[in-house]
Amino acid sequence: RWLGRTSVWCDPVMKTFLLFLATAGFLPLAPSLVHASSCSDFTDPDDCTDHKYLGVHTCSYCETQRECHEVGSVYDDCANKCCASHATLSVCEASTYEEIDHRSCSGWVNATVWQNTGTDYTWPEQTAGATNGAGVALLFSGGGARAYTCAMGQVRALTAMGLMDGNTFEYIASSSGGSWFSSVYTYYQSGAADDAQLLGPYIAPENLTTAELEVMPDGCMGASPQTSLYEQVVKYTAETAVSLSYTIHDVWISAVAHCYLEPFGITTDDLFAWTEANAASIREANGNLADYSIITPQSDRPYLVMQGTLLGPSDAHPFMEGNESYQVLDMAAFATGLPYSMETTYLSSNGDTTTVATGGLTETFAYGGAAPAAGLGTAAFAELSLPIPDRPFTLPRAVGISSMAPSSLFSTTSTDYTEIEEQIWDAAGATEAVTMLVGDGGDVENYGVISMLQRKMTKLVVNINCVTPLNPDWDPAIQPVPTSSDIDGYVPALFGIPTEADEGYSLIYNQVFDSAEFSALATAMLAAQEAGDGIVIPQTLVTVQNDFMGIDAGHEVQVLWKYTTLPTNWYDALPAELRAEIESGSSGKYKNFPHYETLTQLELSAEQVMLLANLEAWVMFANEELIRSFLAQ
Secondary structure (H helix, E strand, C coil), X not given: CHHHCHHHHCCHHHHHHHHHHHHCCCCCCCHHHCCCCCHHHCCCHHHHHHCEECCEECEEEECCCCEEEECCCCCCCCCHHHEECCCCCCCCCECCHHXXXXXXXXXXXXXXXXXXXXXXXXXXXXXXXXXXXXXXXXXECCCHHHHHHHHHHHXXXXXXXXXXXXCCCCEEEXXXXXXXXXXHHHHCCCXXXXXXXXXXXXXXXXXXXXXXXXXXXXXXXHHHHHCCHHHHHHHHHHHCCCCCCCXXXXXXXXXXXXXXXXXXXXXXXXXXXXXXHHHHHHHHHCHHHCCCCEECCCCCCCEEEEEEEEEEEHHHCCEXXXXXXXXXXXXXXXXXXXXXXXXXXXXXXXXXXXEEEEEEEEEHXXXXXXXXXXXXXXXXXXXXXXXXXXXXXXXXXXXXXXXXXHHXXXXXXXXXXXXXXXXXXXXCCCCCCEEEEEEEHHHCCCCCHHHHHHCCCCEEEEEECCCCCCCCCCCCCCCCCCCCCCCCCHHHHHCCCCCCCCCCCCCCCCCCECHHHHHHHHHHHHHHHHHCCCEEEEEEEEECCECCCCECCCCEEEEEEEECCCCHHHHHHCCHHHHHHHHCHHHCCCCCCCCCCCCCCCCCCHHHHHHHHHHHHHHHHHCHHHHHHHHXX
């Protein structure tokens, strides 16, 4: 017992002394133990627990860490039920590895990992039968509370048309504020009895009065923008000063969850799966997740893919402005990651370069942790044993990343305020994870077009709920390259048309369509705006090669572009009192309507939300025949 004391055998001087006594014949000695290894040298659990030093058991095997440590050392901090040791002084409840409750103790999880060779993609959700094969995707752009509100109105109308029936759309893709909407619409657990209550009623323009607009219906998701997101950021930032478990990286995620997700029963601890069977299989394969909440979506929902951005290695931050190698990060129920495998070189502001191998999808509940012992090699997919991430990849985490707009402001500066980090490793030859900064989907492509083209969708309904009005004085025939005040910059970027990009955004790799097709789209948009029923434009396009984003040339896709504007026919139908209020501009209730500012108008009043949501629903109804025709082709 004396020889088992930590203070004796953990001290190298004492070890030497005891070894001297043993070799001098004063202590019994087994020759094989004279040059015994330290506990940390053992990787086999039985070798660890069987090991003796001078005839005494000195090691403890921790299942949570999957490591062997000397009993009583600073590294021996495993929970009693999760370790095994024969040592007299050990606190372990088990003596052998077999006696450990492995299901509840493992610090590792069993999860499937996928990789794609080139652009011959395999999509886990399609393999699992989670999508309906319609080939049609419904896209919602980013744009904070404005984009959230627009999407609510658009789906309100599509639901009334019977088009959100589970058969029309195969996917929903979203970014930033669009992901605030799509996550609640897809996964709400409480707060609204049904979709009708969640989305709220439609009110025709002639019936919109101040009294109608001041009342937010109970259970309507339109109440969320009335909570100040910035106040919550300040609150949670203050908590980082007094909490050891809460960090600055959690601030944005917690603030977004408080404002948009928690009112509808989605908590910061909720993992997410697509079906109850999917959730059950996760728990069955991972007993240590038995107590985790895993939520599933409402019935008949299109499969949701939220878009974030992989900004680059934390060690290479800040990045050289204008040379950012940002990549689209897919976040969905079955898998999260980078579907397209490649080596990416990142340029730091000091001129240093860092090359990182990226690519691979991981079951979402296990995403963001350290690398496994070995990768997939040449296999397309396999179940691997992965370390549990320090921060579980919950639904609020995905939504927070997708909407982390401040990340773009800090990506080329030395500050790391609120930046979110994930551990990224190459699926093929995983050896060591790289800590990477992740951010808002709009940092690279704000609509979800690239994710859906990778999936070879044949029709896209793209809701561009943007802050930039379409400039009626712009003539694409005379000025083929627009300024940043003529049109939302993400549109021309998809056609390879350079524009004045906002600081921190990286649109240089976004071209997926022929540049020659842009002028026709812009001209049609301007004509639709002049006609007064909103901007809804169908267009048939063919992809061009984009090796950085993993898009093949030659894929034909039909796109229905829906662009936020103030339609004259809707506006003229409003009561005179309401028109006067809108015309008062910044001095009235509806400053910047309908293009509420993304970052400075994150808190909207009930009137602002109700007016914008009903406008967007009206545009869908006014173009119902065109929408139905597009979807029926």
